[in-house]
Amino acid sequence: MRFLGDYADYFVHGRYVGAALPHLPWADGAFDLVLCAHLLFLYAARFDFDWHAAACRELVRVSRGEVRIHPLCGLDGKPWPELERLRRTLAAGGIDSEIMPVDYEFFIGTGTTLRLKGTLS
Ligand SMILES: C[S@@+](CC[C@H](N)C(=O)[O-])C[C@H]1O[C@@H](n2cnc3c(N)ncnc32)[C@H](O)[C@@H]1O
Incomplete structure (x- = not known):
């Protein structure tokens, strides 16, 4: 409800921007x-x-600090099988990663977050 109120009030001021990764x-x-x-x-x-x-x-x-991506599992609650390969690929390109436990679990399997930080400037 807080999000919907904020969206209604601030969309016209440009707080919300449509975009598509990557x-x-x-x-x-x-x-x-x-x-x-x-x-x-x-x-x-x-x-x-x-x-x-x-x-x-x-x-x-787009980050000058860090990125947090949550959760690390698929819709079945199982860990995304390519995660370690992704971390190696990112590391080879100068991006450090860390898996962090979190105390918020929306559904089973969602208890971890990936933290990314670029090491190249
Ligand atoms: C399950 S919802 C999650 C929404 C919100 N981040 C949350 O946690 O409640 C997934 C969202 O990803 C958006 N989405 C789909 N493809 C995308 C893309 N290529 N880049 C950015 N967002 C995308 C969808 O429109 C949808 O709003």
Whole structure:
């Protein structure tokens, strides 16, 4: 309800911007903290490995702090099977990652978040 109220009040002021990963309409380092919820990893049948890697790079590009992506499982609650490969791929491109436990579990299997931080400037 808080979101719907905010959306109604501030859409006309440009607070909400439509965009589609893996391309975002913001400058490099535009945000201190970038959050991405219930998109990456959850829809593995629709988005392939390369899309996930490109989306992660784009989220890091617009962040000057860190990126948090939640959760790390598919719709079946099982861990996304390509996660370690993705982390290696990102690391090779200068993006560090860390899996963090969280105390918020929307459904079984959603108890972890991926933190990303670019190490290249
Ligand atoms: C399950 S909803 C999650 C919404 C919200 N982030 C949350 O956690 O409540 C998934 C959202 O991803 C959006 N979406 C689908 N494809 C996308 C893309 N390529 N880039 C960005 N968002 C996308 C959908 O429109 C939908 O709003």
